[in-house]
Amino acid sequence: xxxxxxxxxxxxxxxxxxxxxxxxxxxxxxxxxxxxxxxxxxxxxxxxxxxxxxxxxxxxxxxxxxxxxxxxxxxxxxxxxxxxxxxxxxxxxxxxxxxxxxxxxxxxxxx
Numbered sequence: 001x002x003x004x005x006x007x008x009x010x011x012x013x014x015x016x017x018x019x020x021x022x023x024x025x026x027x028x029x030x031x032x033x034x035x036x037x038x039x040x041x042x043x044x045x046x047x048x049x050x051x052x053x054x055x056x057x058x059x060x061x062x063x064x065x066x067x068x069x070x071x072x073x074x075x076x077x078x079x080x081x082x083x084x085x086x087x088x089x090x091x092x093x094x095x096x097x098x099x100x101x102x103x104x105x106x107x108x109x110x111x
Contacts, residue, residue: 038067046074052102053078055086065091079105 068076
């Protein structure tokens with residue numbers, strides 16, 4: 001996300017980055033950094049962007065959905081294949097669902 005112009009301090013990547021994987025960085029305890037990130041952005045506009053996370057992956061989806069529910073000005077956006085999209089009723093009004101292939105959807109959004 002940083003390469004798209006977002007400052008690194010404004011982006012939280014739950015599972016790390018591809019760069020971390022290539023460098024062989026071991027997973028770290030990210031809970032303290034996550035708590036700091038959430039505290040810093042509490043009460044502000046937040047966009048939670050989910051790209052291609054399977055509908056049953058609660059490890060990633062649940063914390064993001066809980067944050068969307070708690071934060072008044074949060075927007076939850078999910079891009080995924082139609083059968084992998086899941087948005088609970090509690091956050092449906094503050095969610096944007098973009099079903100389809102991620103690459104195709106991003107190309108369409110860019111036009």
